[in-house]
Amino acid sequence: MNKTKTLPKKQLPNKAQRHKLFGSVEPGPRTKPSEKSKMADLQNTQNDFLFDLDTVGIADVKHPITVTSKLVPTTQTTIGTFKFSSSIDKLSKGTNMSRFTEQLQAYYQQGFTVDFKTLKTFTKDLAKRLKQDDAEVEVKFPWFFERRGPYADLAGMNHADASISVKYDADEGFTLNASLSALITTLCPCSKEISEYSAHNQRGHVSMSVSLEEDFDEDDTDWKELLLEAAESNASARIHPVLKRPDEKMVTEQAYENPRFVEDVVRLVAADLYEIPAVTKFKIECRNEESIHMHDAIASVTYDKRQEEGESRG
Template sequence: MNQTELNKNKQLPSKKERHKLFGSVDPGPRTKPEQKEKMVDLQNSKKDFLFNIDMVGISNVKHPIQIPSQLVPQIQTTIGTFTFGSSIAQGSKGTNMSRFTEQLDKYHHEGFAIDIETLKKFTKELAGRLKQEDAEVEVSFPWFFERKGPYSDLAGMNHADATIKVLYDHTTGYDVTVELTGKITTLCPCSKEISEYSAHNQRGNVSMSVKLTEDFDEQQIDWKAALLEAAESNASARIHPVLKRPDEKMVTEQAYENPRFVEDIVRLVAADLYEYSFVEAFEVSCRNEESIHLHDAVATLSYDKKQEKTR
């Protein structure tokens, strides 16, 4: 009798016996209460716990969200990655972790559109649910937008990585920071200058972190589109999902006509961000994935408009 025939005739023990074979044991006696109101709540213990905690919460929470946009598509469903938190005073042991996801589920059933006003409301309510003086939420998501070829007008979808951070404090109010990382084309000015013909180019990654003014109106300005324009309009050329030959000719010639170092990119983008009235402070960085080097080229620039008022 071969092994296949032996396996066909094998008599297995019951599933319960199989579990016992691999270490499962019968349940022991139950002595602790099962009702929530009778359970010990360690997280709400009140003693001197040595230090205040700046932030405690949960992170890497993935959840479906809706993104409004002034670019096509104007409403899109994507996945947000959340971080929630609040501070904890020295006299409190901890926080109630389940209340973060309870708040998220509540907004999900109401239709969770990720805009700044909704996140402000969310964060203030979260502080109340946690019985804390402050709370914070951060959500990162891919944002998609339509891009057409400059000659053919054929459309495809590009995307950038976006983040919104909202901090609420009972005393000081809201602090809102937005971030966007988009991709561009850069052509090396040095290569163009020293070469008899052609010049090497590369894909650049422009990251912007912006603190918004208190009076920022998202109904008037789509911050995502504004930051994207600051990055792309100062590049050697824009990135396109669909390029026919006439498109490619236009894009490569445009790149050749607009050479940029990473140093040039951060200064030019900074100039646009400086001129945006809704921007209070910013940091911009550029990382070029070099085509003729194994390394990346990087540059970073930060500026706070409030500081210039005190000079």
């Protein structure tokens, strides 16, 4: 029988002694004030600091948010990744970083729903808190939506990566931008054309960024649903979380009936976004993870409807 080796019990120094062993030292003399009113405020130093700054602020701030949608689930809690900023002129040394997070906490305590209406109020309040003429907030988040199989009607959750940004300027008003990145299925038209039977397909990533009219109303239109439908309806087929065999047959046959190059996808999505009155500018990118090639296929298109209107007026 193997005997367990018995070790002598360690005699450890106390916690304070252990900390000292690993480099901790006693506090030194305190000569600087502890009261805020008596502390130096370097950020508010006024002088000629050479250049105005376009942007100063904080980024990669993660915080729980509420997102609403016209798709199920109509209300969901998710994680937002925030960026807060404003400009400062050359006479100001810096900004007060804590004011950004103070503003976030104040809104969170009231129930922070991320939509254009809320972020308009947020940026205007933030500019006032910062004592600046402008402020901008951007928040990125995963957005979940229910998707049902086309035959069995079994539900599951899909998701897309979304972002929304609002910039407030005291002179120019609000600038609204949004983006969505969704997954689709594409089937290669060339493969279908040259093969006796079958055709290779792949998973595509469609990324859309849009600028919206300042008075865009989310009570009437869900921008997330708009962008998702633009991507998915122009694909060879949609991605599904739950597929039974009859569903799979329908999806694969649909893909075969709707072959798409990446070039086709971005042009078709562009046509849909062009027809949305509230969209003033868009950029669309599609990346296909090729299933029989070592490379990805890519295409993109950018279009500004405001330039078109300006040309037509001339």
